[in-house]
Amino acid sequence: MKPIVAIVGRPNVGKSTLVNRIAQSHDAIVHESRGVTRDRSYHEADWNGRSFALVDTGGIEPLKSEDVFAGSIRDQALAAAEEADVILFVVDGSVGVTEEDESVARMLKRVRTSVFLLVNKLDNPAREDEALWPFYSLGIGEPRPLSALHGHGTGDLLDEVVALFPEEEADEEIAADPDALSVAIIGRPNAGKSSLFNKIIGSDRSIVSDVAGTTRDAIDTVVVRDDRRYRLVDTAGIRKKSTVYENIEYYSMVRGLRAIDRADVALLVVDSTTGMTEQDQKVANLAIERGCALVVLLNKWDLLHEDREREHVMETVDRRLTLAPWASVLRVSALTGRSVEKIWALVETAARNRSSRVPTAKLNQFLTDLREFGHTVVDGKRRLRMHYATQVATRPPTFAFFVNHTDLVTDSFRRYVENRMREKFELAGTPVRLHFRRKNDARDKEA
Structure with missing residues (x-):
């Protein structure tokens, strides 16, 4: 670390x-x-x-x-x-x-x-x-x-x-168990992370309390399911930064961010009684920026007794999760155990897609389909053309598109390409990175 x-x-x-x-x-x-x-x-x-x-x-x-x-x-x-x-x-x-x-x-x-x-x-x-x-x-x-x-x-x-820094060493836990999938449980204080953590692993591994910020450390627990090893990290609650400067929870937040840095999948726990807040959105963005796969868990769902309450929560999710509409959303209850067992399948899917690789041939067939659809960007006599694509990295999947004019690539066009890719390939639960690079060839002179 x-x-x-x-x-x-x-x-x-x-x-x-x-x-x-x-x-x-x-x-x-x-x-x-x-x-x-x-x-x-x-x-x-x-x-x-x-x-x-x-x-x-x-x-x-x-x-x-x-x-x-x-x-x-x-x-x-x-x-x-x-x-x-x-x-x-x-x-x-x-x-x-x-x-x-x-x-x-x-x-x-x-x-x-x-x-x-x-x-x-x-x-x-x-x-x-x-x-x-x-x-x-x-x-x-x-x-x-x-x-x-x-x-x-x-x-x-x-x-x-x-x-004065200690000698650089590989993370001992990772070195000892390189095949374990690292899963960080993140979210605002008092959203029920520790209770959910205990329900997932089936024991009282973390202190559970109604006092926000009880968890002071990021606690690692290795769980084995169907011969698959998972390292679960229960992080300290990440609260609004303007409220943590004056006390020790500030550094608990730093520990939470460090846990995200080494996680493959982040489980964002949201308190359903308040809905998804701006701070939940910021925490989700932290995980996305660091390349984590993301699963959103709407905890305390059992406390919502009316349809209008449930609809309100889902409306907050739609409004706050605009940067990650690809994230899976699951309604759970740490208290009753509702849908907790389903978390494992979502984690596995998100991790698999985060490590997936799309063959270059399929990517370029995808480009051919895009060209036939005809959607592109035009600026005067210049027209954006995408010539070639390849995947350059995984975890998360990262793609390079070679184009004639990089300055024509707008944010809306990026979103369009990403959305079409998600329709075509298995990328649910994981962020993707799209890089557009200039391709010099004879056709550029015509553009």
Whole structure:
């Protein structure tokens, strides 16, 4: 599994700017106001060939009282200590040491994880030394000058951070059981994931509680059915990110995302009493982006007693699952066991289709049929022509289409091709990737 680097510190010290600098992206919101970070906080990063997960602990709410602030800081720092391989403690060199910095430092002194004290916003190297001296009082070690905005000092920092990572090893569980199908049970807190997990495996493997966020760890259990081995992962509930910054559930969410990263199939558990929410949709998209096959389980179906309630739930599914209309949807009840046995068949179908390969001959026959149907994209005298297709990868199925003008490929045309492919080939339950590449040949001159 990838090492985790956590970035901690009080609001407005430049954490999000540092995230964007290291991850080489602009995903994190950067603003002068305190506590503004409410955007993505789990980022893929790479330095000198070592990939790692970069976690921004987000802005801490403005100080309302000493007790409230101290509790928030304690959760942030201790959670980072539990999950991270390296901690980057960021302070503002243009302001100096604050009481909030001291609160963070007191928490970090208790951890065994390696901590780098980064004095940010030092944009003038000639005055670095005098700006660093006050931060020795934090007792975290030697302060390091940094300018996240301009990149000064980040390269040397990352060299040292990467050097602390454990040696790269194959996942021990996967190496020990390479044929096991990995299935992650994902969803919002309190949707009934742990109860469903226990019903599936037939034992009380996970703690079941009505308190959202009970599951703190991703728990792996291997189940054997009909000589097929499945590794089930019960992940911590993934809740709205704006509600997890202040406590340890934030890092439970990170564990859930890491479980998705190594899953073949994701079981998205939805609470039928509330229907499919925007956050359910976001969780589903996380799995799709990472190439997981997807099965949607509408749990607590037994609690719906009227037709209008059931219709409302299905309407929310239709509205929220627009990016994955290909996902199987099953109505289940962890309490009564309704349809739980059917989950296995859907998982197997989704996994098989995710690993499937379409012969090149069949793909090009598919292209011939598309041409005969006549649907294409035209821009003035230019007409989109697809000359050749081949499958370039599996898990998920990935296809390359060679065309005369890649700029003519619109989103609607992509959806059209994907929908026709799903009608023609067995691709239920799995995302697919379509790449359109330019094909140079004599016919291009005519186009």
